[in-house]
Structure formats: structure tokens, C-alpha cells
Amino acid sequence: MLNKAGRDIPSVIPGFKEVKLYNGPFAANPTGRVVGPKISVNKPRSEKVLKSIDQAIEATGLKSGMTISFHHHFRNGDYVLNMVVEAIARKGIRDITLAASSLTSTHDAIIPYIEQGVITAIETSGGRGKLGELFTSGKFLKKPVLIRSHGGRARAIEAGELAIDVAFIGAPACDTYGNINGIEGKSACGSMGYAMCDATYADQVVAITDHLVPHPLYPISIPQTNVDFIVEVEAIGDPKGIASGALRISKDPKELIIAEYASSVIEYSGYFKNDYSLQLGSGGASLAAAQFIKEKMIAQGIVGSFGVGGITAPFIEMLDQGLFKTLFDVQDFDIPSIDSLRNNPNHLEMSASYYANPHNRGPIVNKLDVVILSATEVDVDFNVNVITNSNGVIMGASGGHCDTAAGAGLSIVVAPLLRGRLPMVLDRVHTIVTPGETVDVIVTERGVAVNPNRKDVFENLKNANIPLMSIEQLQQIAYDLTGKPESIPVTDEIVGVVEYRDGTILDVIRKPV
């Protein structure tokens, strides 16, 4: 069956109860009710702090076949996921569905437990390195890995499609009664945005902390009312992997050119005026664009209303200089961002649902004017792939890509036109993560293409002194240098399912030959 994005989706996918086809970015009309966690009780003077992860697993009654969740705020510095999975394996529990908000290469450590059948299903944002290769191999897991965007995951949790039995939450600071924040302790990660949804809707919640403090801890990101048990461990993460020093502006001249064009696109798009709002990705070109945008805002006396992210140091500088009135923060990438969340009252923490869930009463992405996103590859229909590489192997994560593209007034995708010998504007991307109808402008180092359905933007950009061209012309420039790439041969076996933010199936990932 072809969906609205032109993708051939089988009517039956192993492990999926129902196959709902993507039918356009705003086509879904949700019905039913938001689910809730089990009602629970905590009697006065009862003890939440347990001695070990093992004890917590027992206390929650975690059994084979259940679903566990984790947040990815510690990124490559995370110890929690690996520790918990190892403990679960030791207890002989099997057939677990792992629903982490994302996975990084540090989680390669769980590969043996996937091979042994401890984890048999994965629902997450993506996969990298060896884990990504393992997902693509189709081995060991009972069903294809389910890829969700950050907003889509929040939606799935609230809709009951992702029912979490036990959420294990790495807590940089936690008091003895379960109040959590991410801004204190040696493993501070800043915002706890992704974990907030898990904590609210999971049947049971275990906080794992290396900074246990007397009650009450404040400010509170995740309240005691959501937390069942607390375990203190020596370390929940490696601070070096959790947050870098200030993310530096790129010195790569190619990225700088792309960034310059992207900032010119914003300047001339029609959106660049007082009280506009902006989201930047954490990729090189996107970060570099921040520098140019800042200069333009200062030069033209423009003050934005809010920034959204994925927050990085360049955004903090703009907040501190009064170029944005406030920031909405779902995740922090560097130490200045964490410090700012701690110290600046105009820097606001938000949940993944507030950020991007399409089926609540108003995520912040809907109020976003401009977003800059990166891409692995794009196609002539403006579809974007950030998940599979040129061999069809899973090597990236969906993140908030399709959420912000759908929500923002102007979504700009930045990507090099060539990576080595490979062209990045194709006839069809191997995997669609963000549908082309939600992508407005593609910016490369050799040209800028505007989606034909945004004639208004195209007209505005004629004055921008940037190499404006059609997406086909852009593709031709690449093909003239590289030739036309052959499509990646795949088998019929489905190893991944890309769920659009509204819960429909946007694409499937087939195992490469």
C-alpha cells in the first residue's frame, strides 16, 4: 500500500497490531482519551530509598515481557541504561521492550543482552554505531525497531500506544522522597524534558541518582508524586560525555558557507522581525548560523520572543544579550546551557509533550516561526532522511526533526550537497523521516532551493543575494560531479518502522541486500 508520502508500506508488519498509513502531516484526527498510570499509594513515613537497582527491580515487580523506559539526557555519558539492563539480565528477566527516548554509541554495551533475548523489542528515536547495524541486520529482535520522533514518543505515551511498565530515570539530583532536577549534582544534564513524560505516565518510576539530598529538593523538574523508588549509585554518568564545554562555532569553511546562506534565508524570508521565534539544531552548520543570525539581529535591532531546543551556548549568548526574551528547553548540550537553566529565570524547562506532541492542546513547535534542521540526505520532493546512511544502515536519530518541521512557519534544512563522492539531493531518499510537504527551504554550499509550495518565501528570497535555484538544478550540480547514485538494493525484510509524529507509518526500513 502506498502512503501519502509515496512509500510502499506492507499491510501487515510483524509485531504491529495495526498498520495506519501516513496520510499527510495534519490528517490524523485523534479520538479516545489520554491514558494514565496505575493509581498508587504512599503511606506516611514509608521509605522510597532502596539499596540497589536489583532491589528496585524486585520492588517494581518487573517481569518478562514488560516495557521499560529511559531518557537520553546523558547522551554518550549515560551509565544508567546499561546498569539497569545488566541487572535485569542477571535476574533472568527476558523479552523486555526497551523504550529509550534515544540511544547513543555508549549503549552498544547492551548488544549481548539483545543477542541473549533479554531485550527483544526496541522503540526509540534511532540508533548509531554497532546498535544501528544490529537493528539493520534484523537479527535477534522479535519485531522491527520502532522509530519515533520526540513529539511522537510523547504522543504515543499519552495515547497509551507506548505503555511503560517501569521508567528508570537517571536523576542528577534527587531528594529522599523523589523530587528530581537536572541542574545539580556532578552529573547535571540540565533539562529533564524527555524524562518528564515517562515519569508522568509510567506505571512505576525508579529514580537512579548519584546526588541524593535531603527532602525537599527544589526547583523540582519531576515531582515526588511521580516517583515510586529511589536508588543511590556511585555514578549515573560520565560528566564529560553528558555535556561538553561550550559548543564551539564551526571553523569548517563549507559549514560556514551553508550557515551564512541559511542566515540570509532567515533574514529575507519574511519571518525575521521583532518577536519572531527560532529553533537551531546542534549540528555544525546550524550552530554556525547562530553567529550570523546574532549579528543580523543586533544590526537590525531585532529582538526575538523565544528560542527552542536542544539548547546550546550560542543560544545562551543570545538570551543573555537580550536578543531573545526567553528559551524553552527540552535538552541541554553544553555546560553554559545547564548553568543558564540553573541561573536564568527566563530560561524555561519543558517536557517533550509541551515541546512537540502533536496531539495535545498546543505544543511550542506550533508557535515556532523558524527552525534550522540538518539532514543526511534530501530528495527532489524535499523529503528528508536523517536515519539511514548511504548503505541503508541505521546511523542516526529522528529527534525532533519532523515535529519542528511540521510546526514551524519556516523550516530550513541545511546539508552539504556532497559528502565525499556522494550527492545528497537524490530522486528519493532511502528513508523518509520528515515529509517534504513540511520542509520549506534546502540550503547547501552550492545552492538554495525553495519548496514550490512556498512561492511566498521564494519571492522574498530573490533579494537575498544567495544562489537560489530549483531542487532539480541543485541535484544536477551534484550529479554533474558525482554521477547518479544507484539506489540501495534491499530485501523484503522490514527491520525498522518510521512512525510519523501522529502515529501513522511514514516509512519502513528494509534490510539491505
Place this chain on the structure above:
Amino acid sequence: MEKLRRAMMFVPGNNPGMLQNAGIYKADTVIFDVEDSVLVSEKDAARQLVHNAIKYIKYPCEVAVRINHITTPYGRDDLAAILPAKPDLIRLPKAETAEEIREIDDIISEAEVKNGFPQGSIKMMAAIETAKGLMKAYDIASASPRMVALAIGAEDFLADLKTTRSPHGNELFAARSQILLAARAAEIQAIDTVFSNVNDEEGFIAETTRIKELGFDGKSVINPRQIKLLYKIFTPTEKEIDLAERVLAAYEEAKAKNSGVIALNGKMIDVPVVTRAERVISYAIALGLRKGGQ
């Protein structure tokens, strides 16, 4: 209008990625180097790479090749490999005599005939990098009608002079002035040397401002990031562009009327004023501040 050569960007001839992307940075000229940035063991590979890059990649700017000196064992092979690809410009390093220029001129002429290129279509420039070369600067600059620019190569030159580079640049003042004079006397362009600390933006801006004041047409750069800084310095103000446009309009009007005397707002406009105005407008067009083609 005269071809602009504000930023002439060196690109190592043995780096495929850099060759592929050399055209995207808006340099007026890219100079593919098979001389100092290429090890002896890689000279032949670099020649082939540069040949193919010129032949198959469409660059939106002038394409030059810096060959090894004609007296080294590589110079003639460089020309033999590269000329058939038809570069726009050959840059000779360490020029010391007019004979060298004429020798290369002859080789280029032969290649033009052999490959069916229009005579004189491949231009030349030379870099002065020794005291001996400096003493012959005018001879070198005027040795061939192919010559379009004279450059200074500071590092070798200062070694020859037994001094080193300073932030104020006094040590180069005499050489820069002499090269500029020689270039102007030969009616060709003068191009300044590279500024090698790419992270020292302030130093680059100071030096570029200085050489523009001296009268240089442009500067060699070694990193794309320097190009934008350089163009900023070579950007005329809106007021300058406006005046230049009015000067040229008055000039055209006078020409149309066959009037010998040209005046704007009561001031006489003579040839140098028109030349300067043309120069301002060509900078404005190159920067997209005014419409028009070169």
C-alpha cells in the same frame, strides 16, 4: 571592466576534497598549487588531479595553477600535464628574470596551438620572492602580453632579506611599494602575499587594510574564511557607489553628446576619476551591491 582579483585562494593540488569544493567560496581566483604545498613524491599525482579538476569541474571563478619554477625538474612537466586542461592563468613562483616569463610564454603558445585554444587565452602572473627578482620586477611584469598580475611572496622574500615578518609589516614596505610600481608601470595588477595565521582575524584585517591603501588589487589567501574579511575591506560605501554611478552616467552622457568637457555638480571629471569610478562599480557588482556582469 577589468577582471577583479581581490581574493586569490591557494588550494593544495593534491587534495581531492578541497579541489572539489574550491569553487564555492566566492574567491575571484582559485590557485591550484602543485608547488610548495605538494611533496616531491606527490607532484605527478597532484598534476593529474589538478588537470582533471580543471577539465571536469565547472568553477564559477578564474582558475589558476601555481607551477614549480621552470628551472626545477618539475616545472616543465607541470606545464605539460596542466596546459591541455586549459587553466585560465599560470602562476610562476620565485620569478627572477624576464627570460623565464618568455620561456613559459613560448610553452603556453605551443600548447595553445596544439590544443586548439585561442592564442593568448591562457594568462600568466608571477610572484617575486627574492631581492634579485625585485630588482627585475618591471622587466618581469612587462615580459609578456600574457602577464596580468605581479605578486609578492613574503616568506621566501624575507628569508632572502635576512629578516622576519612583523605585525606592522615595515619589513615589506619597500618590496610592496616596488612591486606595486612595477605592476602599475606595466599596467597589470598587484597582488599581496598570504597572511598565514588563519586564526588571527585582526592581524589579517590590519594587513589587508594596509595593502589596499597602498593600492594593491588583491591578496593571496590560504583559507576560505579570509575571503569574506577581505571583501569587506574591498567593499565601497554606498556613498562611494552612488558617486561612481553618477560619474559614469555623466561620462556616458558627455560621450553621447561628443562633449569634450565633462562635469558633475560643477566639478570637472577627468580620466582618473572615471577609472576610479569604474573600479568602485566593479567591486559593487562583485559583492552583489549592484546588478551587472563582469
